[in-house]
Amino acid sequence: MNHSPPSLESLLEDLSSPVHEPVRLGVLMLLHLNPVLAFSTIQKALGVTSGNLNTHLAKLEDEGFISKEKGFVDLRPRTLVFITDNGRTALVGYSGLLKQVLITINPSVT
Amino acid sequence: MSSIERLQPHIDILERVEKYQHKAEFNRFLLILTIAGFVAIIGGWISYIFNRFVGVDPTFFIFGATGDPNLAPDKEPILFLSVWLVYLVPILSAMTFSTGSTGIINWNKAYKRIGILAFFLFLLAHVIIVLMGVTNSKLIPIVWGTLVCVGFIVSSRLLFLETNNSKVRTGLIVIGVIALILGLLVAIIVSVELAQLLFCSILGVILSFSGIISYYTVGRLPSKN
Numbered sequence: 001m002n003h004s005p006p007s008l009e010s011l012l013e014d015l016s017s018p019v020h021e022p023v024r025l026g027v028l029m030l031l032h033l034n035p036v037l038a039f040s041t042i043q044k045a046l047g048v049t050s051g052n053l054n055t056h057l058a059k060l061e062d063e064g065f066i067s068k069e070k071g072f073v074d075l076r077p078r079t080l081v082f083i084t085d086n087g088r089t090a091l092v093g094y095s096g097l098l099k100q101v102l103i104t105i106n107p108s109v110t
Numbered sequence: 111m112s113s114i115e116r117l118q119p120h121i122d123i124l125e126r127v128e129k130y131q132h133k134a135e136f137n138r139f140l141l142i143l144t145i146a147g148f149v150a151i152i153g154g155w156i157s158y159i160f161n162r163f164v165g166v167d168p169t170f171f172i173f174g175a176t177g178d179p180n181l182a183p184d185k186e187p188i189l190f191l192s193v194w195l196v197y198l199v200p201i202l203s204a205m206t207f208s209t210g211s212t213g214i215i216n217w218n219k220a221y222k223r224i225g226i227l228a229f230f231l232f233l234l235a236h237v238i239i240v241l242m243g244v245t246n247s248k249l250i251p252i253v254w255g256t257l258v259c260v261g262f263i264v265s266s267r268l269l270f271l272e273t274n275n276s277k278v279r280t281g282l283i284v285i286g287v288i289a290l291i292l293g294l295l296v297a298i299i300v301s302v303e304l305a306q307l308l309f310c311s312i313l314g315v316i317l318s319f320s321g322i323i324s325y326y327t328v329g330r331l332p333s334k335n
Contacts, residue, residue: 026123033131045130046123101117 011101018063019094023048023056028065028091031083039079057081065090136278139224139269140321147317150310224265231257251309255293258313262286278324285320289313 019025026046030037037045043053060066065087069080083091235257239250266282269275296309 020120022119022123025120026127029124029127030130033127034134046126098117098120105117 011097011104015094015097015101017090017094018059018065019090021056021059023052024060025094027053027056027060027081028083028087031066031081032088032091036080036082039081042081060087063090136269136275137325140325143324144318144321147314147319147321150314150317152314153310155311223268227264228261231261249297251293251296253293254309255290255296258289258293259286262289281320281324285316288316 019028023046027042030042030045039050039053039057043050046053048056057066057068061068063086065084067082067084069082071078071080235254238253262282263286266279266286269282270279292309292312
């Protein structure tokens with residue numbers, strides 16, 4: 001049986017998941033490296049507006065990839081964002097696919 | 111639109127994450143540097159005040175010098191090392207549990223190596239002090255200055271490999287050389303109490319202020335642009 005490597009188009013098709021959107025990918029990657037981050041820190045790090053970030057966080061929360069905790073520090077509201085096990089699994093899966101795509105585009109990528 | 115163009119926004123966002131992570135790790139290093147500086151200042155003053163007014167140094171802070179020969183490091187090595195561990199606790203806590211705007215600490219390879227190196231040099235310095243078996247020895251500040259200098263120069267190399275930031279590298283080498291010069295100067299000062307105060311306070315001030323200044327000049331989080 002001939003197992004030809006998957007085409008670039010099919011790989012790109014496979015990438016289509018809630019993680020694929022760049023801001024969501026950035027959020028999950030940041031939370032993978034830092035298990036908890038403040039909303040404002042994520043906003044600064046990714047350079048996005050709060051409205052835009054809120055929309056993406058809501059989507060990730062719906063998917064069960066992150067959880068949020070609202071609280072107060074010195075009477076000022078603060079939202080902490082955590083990654084869930086589902087979020088880590090989704091990110092690892094996505095990273096593997098992304099690596100395959102990059103290797104297909106440029107085989108010298110390791 | 112080509113495949114690579116379709117992925118360009120993803121590559122851009124991952125580069126932002128990488129940039130953030132470098133800044134976050136560097137800021138954690140600065141936090142520890144600053145705490146170490148404050149510990150040195152406080153320890154130096156406690157050591158000086160007790161030596162000067164009580165005659166016994168409860169801290170054994172820097173050179174193993176003590177007003178009471180029965181409490182010399184070579185007579186009470188376990189006590190000497192255990193008192194030092196009290197000083198290390200805030201630094202180790204900062205390394206392990208520190209939270210700040212960036213969240214829970216997550217040490218990368220370079221910082222772990224620096225931590226291990228610092229701990230190794232600390233133990234080496236104290237083994238040398240205990241082996242020398244001398245109270246108020248003038249050689250001890252040179253041992254300390256040399257080891258601090260070695261620590262900072264190696265750290266600067268490791269951090270440079272990680273952040274590729276020549277300002278950081280130069281800054282750390284300067285701190286290390288100052289420590290060595292201080293060690294040499296202190297070794298020729300007659301008063302041990304004064305020598306302890308000078309070494310701890312000046313080095314502590316340098317560490318703390320360099321940590322704070324570095325944070326505001328090179329360690330701040332990237333802006334939105």
